[in-house]
Amino acid sequence: MSALIEGHRPVADPGAIPTWDTDPYDPAVLADPHSWWADLRSRGDVVYIPRYEVLAVGRYDATRTTFSDHDNFVSSRGIGLNDFKLETPWRPPSIILEVDPPDHTRTRKVMSRALSPKVVKGLMDGFRATAERIVDAVIAKGRIEAVADLAEAFPVAVFPGAVGMTDVHPRHIVDYGSIVFNAVGPDNALRRAAMARAPEVAAWINAACARERLTDDGLGALVYGAADAGEITEAEAAMLVRSFLSAGVDTTVTGIGNALWCFAQNPGQWQALREDRSLVRPAFEEVLRHTSPVHTFARTANVDTAIAGHPVAEGTKVICCLGAANHDPAKWGDPDRFRIDRRPVGHMAFGAGIHGCVGQNIARGELDALLTVMAERIARIEPAGDAVWRPNNAIHSLDRLPLTLIPN
Amino acid sequence: MVKVTYVQADGSETTVDGTPGDSVMATALANDVPGIVGECGGSMMCATCHCHIDPAWADKTGPRMDGEDDMLDCAVSEVTETSRLSCQVKLTPDMDGLRVILPEEQI
Numbered sequence: 085m086s087a088l089i090e091g092h093r094p095v096a097d098p099g100a101i102p103t104w105d106t107d108p109y110d111p112a113v114l115a116d117p118h119s120w121w122a123d124l125r126s127r128g129d130v131v132y133i134p135r136y137e138v139l140a141v142g143r144y145d146a147t148r149t150t151f152s153d154h155d156n157f158v159s160s161r162g163i164g165l166n167d168f169k170l171e172t173p174w175r176p177p178s179i180i181l182e183v184d185p186p187d188h189t190r191t192r193k194v195m196s197r198a199l200s201p202k203v204v205k206g207l208m209d210g211f212r213a214t215a216e217r218i219v220d221a222v223i224a225k226g227r228i229e230a231v232a233d234l235a236e237a238f239p240v241a242v243f244p245g246a247v248g249m250t251d252v253h254p255r256h257i258v259d260y261g262s263i264v265f266n267a268v269g270p271d272n273a274l275r276r277a278a279m280a281r282a283p284e285v286a287a288w289i290n291a292a293c294a295r296e297r298l299t300d301d302g303l304g305a306l307v308y309g310a311a312d313a314g315e316i317t318e319a320e321a322a323m324l325v326r327s328f329l330s331a332g333v334d335t336t337v338t339g340i341g342n343a344l345w346c347f348a349q350n351p352g353q354w355q356a357l358r359e360d361r362s363l364v365r366p367a368f369e370e371v372l373r374h375t376s377p378v379h380t381f382a383r384t385a386n387v388d389t390a391i392a393g394h395p396v397a398e399g400t401k402v403i404c405c406l407g408a409a410n411h412d413p414a415k416w417g418d419p420d421r422f423r424i425d426r427r428p429v430g431h432m433a434f435g436a437g438i439h440g441c442v443g444q445n446i447a448r449g450e451l452d453a454l455l456t457v458m459a460e461r462i463a464r465i466e467p468a469g470d471a472v473w474r475p476n477n478a479i480h481s482l483d484r485l486p487l488t489l490i491p492n
Numbered sequence: 493m494v495k496v497t498y499v500q501a502d503g504s505e506t507t508v509d510g511t512p513g514d515s516v517m518a519t520a521l522a523n524d525v526p527g528i529v530g531e532c533g534g535s536m537m538c539a540t541c542h543c544h545i546d547p548a549w550a551d552k553t554g555p556r557m558d559g560e561d562d563m564l565d566c567a568v569s570e571v572t573e574t575s576r577l578s579c580q581v582k583l584t585p586d587m588d589g590l591r592v593i594l595p596e597e598q599i
Contacts, residue, residue: 193559201538201566429521430533440535448531 090270091166092384093399095137101394102127107135108380108403109269114475117379118420121408129392130402136165136270138382138401139391142408144415146392148430150383151404152437157383159439160184164268164382164477165401174267174279175286179323180442181331188438194316195324195442198306204449207246211453214241219457223491227468230485235341238454239333246446247328248302249292256288261334262476268381269477293325303328332443335377336450338481342375343368343451348465348487350422357424358459367424368451372433374422376407379480381435406432407480464490494588498525501596512585516578516592517541527594534579536560539567540598544574545581546591553581553590569595 088094097103104127106120107113113120124131124142131140141147150157160183162168168177177183180191197203218237222228236258244252263285266278291297295318298304304325311321347354357363385400396402409432411419416428434441441447458465466488474483493509496519500506508523510516520528520541529540536559545553556564557580564571578592 189558193562196537196559197562199537200563429530434533434535436533437535440533440537442535442537444532444535444537 088167088170089137090401091171092138092401093167093170095132095139095397095400097134098132098395098397101130101132101139103132103134104140105135106133108133108140108405109272109274109477111274111475114379114477114480115473117407117480118411121405121411124405124408125412130394130396133403136401138165138403139396140403140405141391142405142412144409144412144432147404147406147409147432148436150391150402151381151406151432151435152439154184154438156385156387156389157402158184158386159188159383161384161386162268162382165270165403167384167399167401169384174282175264176323178327178330179320180327181439185438191316191320191324192438192442194307194310195327197310198303199443199446201445203303203306204445207242207446208449208453210245211242211450212457214238215453215457219454219461223461223489225489227486227488230344230487231337231341231482234344234454235337235482235485238340239336239450242450243328243332243336243446246303247325247332248299248304250297250299251292253288253292256285257329257333258337259334260285260289261330261332261337262479262481264330265334265378265478266476272477274475274477289326289329290322292329293322295321298325328443331441332446334479334481335443336447338377338479339368339371339447339451340454341482341485342377342480343371343455344465344487345471345482345485346371346374346422348467348471348485351464351466353422353424354459354465357455358463361456361459363424364452364455364459365448366427368448368455369428369431370422370424370426371451373410373416373426373428373431376410376433376480378433378435378478379407380405380478406435461491462489463492466490494583494585494590496583496587496590496592498527499591499593500527501594510583510587510590512583512587514583516543516576516581516583516590518579519583520578527598528578529598530579531599532579536563536577536580539563539565539577541578542567542569542571542595542598543576543578543581544572544593544595545576546593547574549587549590550574552584552587556580567595568597568599
């Protein structure tokens with residue numbers, strides 16, 4: 085067998101599929117991906133990228149179909165460029181993200197229950213109280229760096245507490261997600277930097293997932309309760325608590341930062357939100373569609389299969405560009421406009437199908453609380469300098485967002 | 493194509509053409525049928541696509557999926573024996589004429 089490329093089986097140019105000599109993980113593309121996404125969509129339903137010997141999809145229909153076809157395009161071989169069947173991953177694979185049915189069905193059920201709408205409803209009063217405290221503090225400052233002061237501050241204040249963590253290392257719990265997400269990319273500078281920090285951060289995270297480090301009334305306790313009930317093992321419970329921390333912090337930080345960026349860029353939409361608070365939840369859906377906090381995850385063809393009629397060989401990695409799908413004009417009409425009344429049902433920001441984000445209810449709850457309090461108290465959100473994006477192999481996130489907040 | 497009739501809580505009916513393989517939830521949204529929200533997009537993570545299957549069709553639509561009970565438990569309107577999450581009911585050719593009754597509220 086020939087040597088692996090980026091930890092997966094080499095795939096020769098399939099011929100009938102358009103070939104595109106590009107690097108999807110070029111820091112310039114990651115920082116400002118819109119023209120790259122448009123180029124990807126214009127080339128066809130599926131494109132061959134020789135640099136990494138992978139296929140890529142970005143049109144809405146092909147992306148949705150491939151991403152949710154868990155029988156043919158599996159997650160158990162990794163949702164990045166490494167094929168876990170051929171190479172040992174950097175950490176023990178997630179037992180909910182990087183797994184297929186029937187194992188996935190069992191763990192997913194436990195996590196769905198722990199993160200159900202009912203559970204989130206019970207957290208909302210606490211989210212609201214914390215939002216009031218943090219929003220009042222940023223209003224008092226006036227000029228803020230919104231990534232640190234709001235986007236990180238809010239999830240760090242509410243999420244570890246919701247999980248039941250008794251001690252929090254704010255930097256580690258934010259950075260663990262970005263390490264995990266950079267790891268799904270190629271062996272580039274971003275991934276190498278993430279891997280260099282991984283031992284220290286992952287060790288802290290793994291230790292923090294132990295039962296004795298958690299309260300008996302949080303989301304973590306619900307998961308350990310499933311172990312007591314025999315649905316999962318105690319070791320699996322610890323792994324699922326780890327998933328809260330990899331997937332539940334950096335993603336929400338990104339969602340909040342991106343939301344504030346959208347409103348700073350579109351003052352009329354902030355005004356519309358202030359006039360009709362029932363648009364808070366639809367507005368967050370539009371933020372998700374417009375900014376795609378997770379821009380790209382991969383799947384692996386587990387059998388010889390096809391995408392839009394083009395044959396795809398077993399072992400082929402397919403990068404699914406969720407951000408490109410969320411801006412496909414064939415689906416959205418005017419995708420580049422940020423409209424909080426769009427109600428973009430079917431956006432791909434939380435994925436689709438059995439692997440659709442299991443934490444989406446709590447993410448919506450956090451954003452609902454924060455945006456509602458901000459809309460009540462802040463008349464205008466204005467840029468106070470250039471927004472700077474932070475390249476990541478899977479996350480489309482801000483590094484810095486200077487804002488001026490003008491209260492009522 | 494299979495015909496699907498959605499009955500609103502006020503008794504009004506809408507009949508649309510559905511495609512085998514699509515869910516009852518996606519078929520409603522694609523045809524602008526009110527009464528179904530489908531917030532999570534079909535990942536069985538919310539209960540905003542709650543519906544009741546006309547008992548005459550229950551054997552065709554089959555039993556609830558694994559995990560569906562837990563999520564139905566979060567539905568806003570009353571859940572009964574006929575309750576399903578419409579994202580988990582996939583149309584098949586033998587469902588032509590399916591009747592779906594929608595609850596008063598989803599959120």
